[in-house]
Amino acid sequence: MPVDPNAATQSWPAPEPERGPSPVRYLIPALVAAAVAVGLGAYGKVHDPTGTAFNLAGFSSTGAVKSWLATAAFFFALVQLVSALMLYGRLPGPRWSGTLHRWSGRVAFLLAVPVAVHCLYAFGFQSYESRVLWHSLLGCFFFGVFSAKMLLLRWERLPGWLLPIVGGLVFTALTILWLTSALWFFRTFGVTT
Amino acid sequence: MKRSGPLLTLLAGLLLGLFMLSLNATTGEKPTSSYVKPPSTGKPSTKASPSTPPARTSAPPSPSPARTPVPEGVYTGRTDDDSSAVAITVRGDKAIAYVCDGRNIESWLQGSVKDDGSLRLTGKGGASLEGRAKEAKAIRGTARVGSGSYPFTIKKSKKSSGLYRANSTVAGAKIEGGWIVLPDGKQVGILRRDGKPSPAPAIDPETGAVTVDGQQLTARPVTP
Numbered sequence: 001m002p003v004d005p006n007a008a009t010q011s012w013p014a015p016e017p018e019r020g021p022s023p024v025r026y027l028i029p030a031l032v033a034a035a036v037a038v039g040l041g042a043y044g045k046v047h048d049p050t051g052t053a054f055n056l057a058g059f060s061s062t063g064a065v066k067s068w069l070a071t072a073a074f075f076f077a078l079v080q081l082v083s084a085l086m087l088y089g090r091l092p093g094p095r096w097s098g099t100l101h102r103w104s105g106r107v108a109f110l111l112a113v114p115v116a117v118h119c120l121y122a123f124g125f126q127s128y129e130s131r132v133l134w135h136s137l138l139g140c141f142f143f144g145v146f147s148a149k150m151l152l153l154r155w156e157r158l159p160g161w162l163l164p165i166v167g168g169l170v171f172t173a174l175t176i177l178w179l180t181s182a183l184w185f186f187r188t189f190g191v192t193t
Numbered sequence: 194m195k196r197s198g199p200l201l202t203l204l205a206g207l208l209l210g211l212f213m214l215s216l217n218a219t220t221g222e223k224p225t226s227s228y229v230k231p232p233s234t235g236k237p238s239t240k241a242s243p244s245t246p247p248a249r250t251s252a253p254p255s256p257s258p259a260r261t262p263v264p265e266g267v268y269t270g271r272t273d274d275d276s277s278a279v280a281i282t283v284r285g286d287k288a289i290a291y292v293c294d295g296r297n298i299e300s301w302l303q304g305s306v307k308d309d310g311s312l313r314l315t316g317k318g319g320a321s322l323e324g325r326a327k328e329a330k331a332i333r334g335t336a337r338v339g340s341g342s343y344p345f346t347i348k349k350s351k352k353s354s355g356l357y358r359a360n361s362t363v364a365g366a367k368i369e370g371g372w373i374v375l376p377d378g379k380q381v382g383i384l385r386r387d388g389k390p391s392p393a394p395a396i397d398p399e400t401g402a403v404t405v406d407g408q409q410l411t412a413r414p415v416t417p
Contacts, residue, residue: 106202113206117213128361128410150199 025158029151037144040116044125044136062122064192066115067182073115074178076108077171084167109146112174116143135180142173262310263288263326267414269355269375270347272336278381279345280356280373281312281324281332287417290314290322291356291371292336292343295381297390299371300338303417350376357382357396357412363405370405372412374398 083101086093094100116139125140127133149166152158268281277294286306293299302322304314310326312334324334330349335342357372363386370393372382382393384405396403401412 102198106205109202109206110209113209114213117210117217121214121217126411128408147203150203153199154196 025155029148032151033144033148036147037140040120040143041125041140044120047120047124062118063185063189066118067185068193069111069115070178070182073108073111074174076104076111077174079104080108081171088164131180131184135177138173138177142170142177145169145173262308263306263312263332264330264349267350267355268332268347269350269373270345271375272343272345274343277343278373278375279336279347281347282356282415282417284417288312288314289415289417291373291415292322292338293371293373293381293383295383295392297383298338298341299383299390301371348376356415357401358415359403359410359412361410363408368405368410370403370412372396
């Protein structure tokens, strides 16, 4: 076995070079995000849209239910934005702004899930108008990038810019989703319940 | 250290989604809710419960509950005088019908199915449709649209749907279309541009895709 005699002696075991988390940390969330987004889109495309689904008591239509759920989710997304700015010290915030951020995010996500289920079940992935196409694309993207953010959160010592960027993507996607659905619904059919 | 909170959040969302999905697939058992499952065409309900949420997913809904004397499904055919086409979609105790001559006479009618197998549907402008289930999965009845009276006997379609509707806006014009896909594959439909009727362009019965004035729309199966 040839050994380079001039090689620098190494302590054993070789010290871990000081570097950031291994790329696997990013690979898994990225892959999961892609799988979620593509999976939702494929389901929406393949599944035969039923045109309708269950309704909640007290609302005139599923469109109204979804619009109000989405509006509530968007409200909590705004709380997310503000509490994130507090966490990063850009806004003065209380000590519990971390808890606020976590729980408003959970609520927003859980409010968005039934809306997405109805969208996928009743309408599927559609592209007959640019509004609808963007809504379909971003709907899939939203749940993908949200999954990525949740998985990234499990790691500490991430690059400082990563979470704000991913979180910003989640927020932007939800905002456009709301603009292309609930706002459109309220403008078209009026603010009804 | 790994935090588990975000993972739990994801799992909660996943479970909630699956729970809603299974709720969607089973609400057909409730008579008041709008039934969602496409009419079963012999396929077992494979997507009824993809997971094990604590939902009421034990028994997949039977395609035609015993209380419905009119078998659920889509009935399509021509009127006795061959002038128009009629389609009726029966879902639970509700039915929606479309009568269309393919040129300028059309009517959407809605109503209920009685326990004795009779239907009584009404539409805009005093349109009405009375029918009764017959053996061999057929409905015999008469539609009154405008000044005309159209007796018909229509049969249950083998496909999952033969009645489609589309609503959209193309180039600023409000588009409303209705299509009946007959058992022989022929289509009868009317497309209204801002209320003005004209023969409808053909749809792809597989996907519902139709091109109106250069823009692609999707016609959807109609359910009551």
